[in-house]
Amino acid sequence: xxxxxxxxxxxxxxxxKQLNVIxxxxxxxxxxxxxxxxxxxxxxxxxxxxxxxxxxxxxARAYQSVEYMTHQQWWxxxxxxxxxxxxxxxxxxxxxxxxxxEFSRDRYRGVRxxxxxxxxxxxxxVVLLGISGYWLVWDMLAQYVALGTAELVDWLPVxxxxxILNFLDGQVSDRFFTLMAFxxxxxxxxxxxxxxxxxxxxxxxxxxxxxxxLAIGSMVALLALSLLKPAVSHEAADLTKAPMTLHIDWFYxxxxxxxxxxxxxMGWAFSAGVTLLFMLFPWLPPRKxxxxxxxxxxxxxxxxxxxxxCPFGAASMQPRSDGRRNTLFESVIDPSLCTACGICLGACTxxxxxxxxxxxxxxxxxxxxxxxxxxxxxxxxxLQSLSGERSLLIFGCQRGADLDKLRAADTAVVRxxxxxxxxxxxxxxxxxKGAKGVVVTGCREGDCYFRLxxxxxxxxLAGTREPHMKKNVDRERILVVWAGAGDxxxxxxxxxxxxxxxxx
Amino acid sequence: MNSAFRYLMQGLFYAAFCGVIFYLSTxxxxxxxxxxxxxxxxxxxxxTKRKELCHERTAEELQKLxxxxxxxxxxxxxxxxxxxxxxxxxxxxxxxxxxxPGIHRDGATFVYAKFFIPAGxxxxxxxxxxxxxxxxxxxxxxxxxxxxxxxxxxGFDENVDKFTLK
Numbered sequence: 217x218x219x220x221x222x223x224x225x226x227x228x229x230x231x232x233k234q235l236n237v238i239x240x241x242x243x244x245x246x247x248x249x250x251x252x253x254x255x256x257x258x259x260x261x262x263x264x265x266x267x268x269x270x271x272x273x274x275x276a277r278a279y280q281s282v283e284y285m286t287h288q289q290w291w292x293x294x295x296x297x298x299x300x301x302x303x304x305x306x307x308x309x310x311x312x313x314x315x316x317x318e319f320s321r322d323r324y325r326g327v328r329x330x331x332x333x334x335x336x337x338x339x340x341x342v343v344l345l346g347i348s349g350y351w352l353v354w355d356m357l358a359q360y361v362a363l364g365t366a367e368l369v370d371w372l373p374v375x376x377x378x379x380i381l382n383f384l385d386g387q388v389s390d391r392f393f394t395l396m397a398f399x400x401x402x403x404x405x406x407x408x409x410x411x412x413x414x415x416x417x418x419x420x421x422x423x424x425x426x427x428x429x430l431a432i433g434s435m436v437a438l439l440a441l442s443l444l445k446p447a448v449s450h451e452a453a454d455l456t457k458a459p460m461t462l463h464i465d466w467f468y469x470x471x472x473x474x475x476x477x478x479x480x481x482m483g484w485a486f487s488a489g490v491t492l493l494f495m496l497f498p499w500l501p502p503r504k505x506x507x508x509x510x511x512x513x514x515x516x517x518x519x520x521x522x523x524x525x526c527p528f529g530a531a532s533m534q535p536r537s538d539g540r541r542n543t544l545f546e547s548v549i550d551p552s553l554c555t556a557c558g559i560c561l562g563a564c565t566x567x568x569x570x571x572x573x574x575x576x577x578x579x580x581x582x583x584x585x586x587x588x589x590x591x592x593x594x595x596x597x598x599l600q601s602l603s604g605e606r607s608l609l610i611f612g613c614q615r616g617a618d619l620d621k622l623r624a625a626d627t628a629v630v631r632x633x634x635x636x637x638x639x640x641x642x643x644x645x646x647x648x649k650g651a652k653g654v655v656v657t658g659c660r661e662g663d664c665y666f667r668l669x670x671x672x673x674x675x676x677l678a679g680t681r682e683p684h685m686k687k688n689v690d691r692e693r694i695l696v697v698w699a700g701a702g703d704x705x706x707x708x709x710x711x712x713x714x715x716x717x718x719x720x
Numbered sequence: 721m722n723s724a725f726r727y728l729m730q731g732l733f734y735a736a737f738c739g740v741i742f743y744l745s746t747x748x749x750x751x752x753x754x755x756x757x758x759x760x761x762x763x764x765x766x767x768t769k770r771k772e773l774c775h776e777r778t779a780e781e782l783q784k785l786x787x788x789x790x791x792x793x794x795x796x797x798x799x800x801x802x803x804x805x806x807x808x809x810x811x812x813x814x815x816x817x818x819x820x821p822g823i824h825r826d827g828a829t830f831v832y833a834k835f836f837i838p839a840g841x842x843x844x845x846x847x848x849x850x851x852x853x854x855x856x857x858x859x860x861x862x863x864x865x866x867x868x869x870x871x872x873x874x875g876f877d878e879n880v881d882k883f884t885l886k
Contacts, residue, residue: 238729245733305741360752370832373821378830384763384873384886437734445742456886458759458871463746473750 224320241661249314251426259303263296275393278354298442308467326505329498338411346468348400359453364472371480420529506585508554516580518543522560527667530554557666558637568641598628606719613658617699617707636669640685660700758866764876767828768850797826807845839868
């Protein structure tokens with residue numbers, strides 16, 4: 217499993233690097249696979265609403281109404297139909313890549329199992345939605361899909377009546393067809409919205425829209441495809457004829473040729489087996505997480521910084537339980553949600569290192585696996601090891617570029633679980649204690665392992681988010697570089713350029 | 721990298737993305753049925769005969785039963801398996817056996833099968849056994865001209881105990 221994951225990760229890191237050059241980090245499509253999936257859903261929803269107006273939900277007139285849209289009103293309904301189809305296919309690609317990427321980044325185990333686990337049934341609902349959509353055209357492909365689905369359903373021993381008999385009396389009943397229309401237009405979409413909400417319910421600061429540039433680019437691309445290669449139907453369904461050559465949408469209908477070849481039992485076994493295997497991924501093997509954040513109530517001021525910044529909603533503010541009068545709230549950590557990233561520590565107003573020498577740092581929220589006190593000790597040790605005119609201290613996250621290569625007499629390194637754990641006052645602390653410059657580095661921009669680390673660091677240093685850095689700190693002596701695994705040369709180059717240009 | 725080149729590369733990326741979408745949304749095409757073939761689909765529900773006939777219980781058998789269950793006749797619920805066989809021009813092309821559904825194997829059997837045959841004129845024969853007797857209980861044989869791409873649905877009419885062809 218580890219070999220598979222690291223291979224996938226290397227592949228993704230390579231592709232992301234190329235796309236960062238082409239699109240820039242902010243608009244890299246691989247960093248926005250989730251939001252792109254949401255965006256394609258919006259396209260599917262709006263085009264679907266339009267298509268529902270001229271669509272006839274009766275078995276006798278469904279095909280004619282789709283043909284009317286495709287050929288007579290090609291300039292609007294035809295384009296909408298193609299957009300509906302191609303956005304549905306695009307969403308399968310983005311969801312699939314999203315799934316593989318989260319696997320390759322190891323963001324599916326430990327306390328993050330829930331999003332992975334709920335993502336699998338969400339993907340199934342997407343597939344069911346697509347299949348039911350093909351059914352509604354009621355052409356030969358729809359007939360093939362309908363009979364294949366009936367064959368699958370009839371295999372289940374729990375179904376008392378036979379679904380396929382609905383089709384073989386020469387005509388499908390309108391009631392049955394309307395049921396399929398209901399499932400496609402309302403039943404499955406409502407279930408999908410609920411599952412999607414569940415999927416993201418354990419994270420905070422959820423984004424549902426990709427960057428505007430990416431949304432426009434994707435929309436223009438789908439429109440161009442719709443104009444150049446409009447979606448068309450097969451000939452009308454006819455239950456006295458067998459389908460011969462089919463132009464199958466392999467994104468959604470791949471199961472049907474499979475059951476033609478291996479039978480419905482194998483179809484179920486394969487689908488259920490793959491689903492079960494994927495759902496069990498977070499425990500194959502499980503990951504041992506670092507201990508979760510701990511609130512130190514006597515030192516918690518109830519400022520709410522931790523709850524505001526926690527990317528996983530693990531910190532929340534509750535009414536004060538210790539009777540302290542000058543604040544109404546206290547922070548409470550849900551250990552089942554905490555990834556031990558330490559971002560809450562970086563957001564805590566009490567997490568500043570300026571205390572009397574030798575005094576233990578008391579802080580409102582701390583990381584048992586990497587305490588604030590330990591962080592200051594590490595920083596002090598690193599500062600003491602520095603020598604030279606242009607000495608630098610680098611704070612870097614454990615998942616970014618390799619920092620050990622940068623260690624030198626004039627360059628010391630302090631590794632953190634996440635760059636977002638860094639309280640801005642640490643930069644001031646380092647500069648006051650003698651370092652000429654300080655560097656903050658972490659995962660590639662937009663690709664923080666803990667979701668929001670880069671963004672929070674940028675906001676805190678820019679002064680647009682608490683906790684702020686003092687105004688009199690010389691910003692020229694601070695460098696922020698986002699360099700992920702494999703970007704060692706980039707980091708090295710930027711650090712050396714910074715040393716030459718700013719610290720001479 | 722200058723911006724014109726970046727835009728060009730972005731365009732190529734979107735084109736590749738759309739290319740994948742278009743290709744896989746219609747291709748490779750799938751040949752469900754060869755152009756010179758026809759399909760026969762068999763689908764119907766049929767309650768087969770009881771596996772064992774009712775018999776009169778002996779006094780000894782009755783004595784072993786609880787008083788409220790002492791019925792003179794014993795009629796086992798289990799139904800026979802259904803066997804169906806298709807022949808084309810005297811050659812068997814399909815033979816299937818279906819067990820009655822249900823915990824006690826007493827439900828109506830759902831028969832489903834599909835197979836492809838060469839188009840053209842054939843002597844088509846279907847035989848079905850729904851009891852524990854030897855041989856077949858129902859037989860139908862007739863010449864049929866199968867058009868290429870035709871789907872012939874074989875059913876069974878319970879009212880007249882005869883096969884139907886649609």
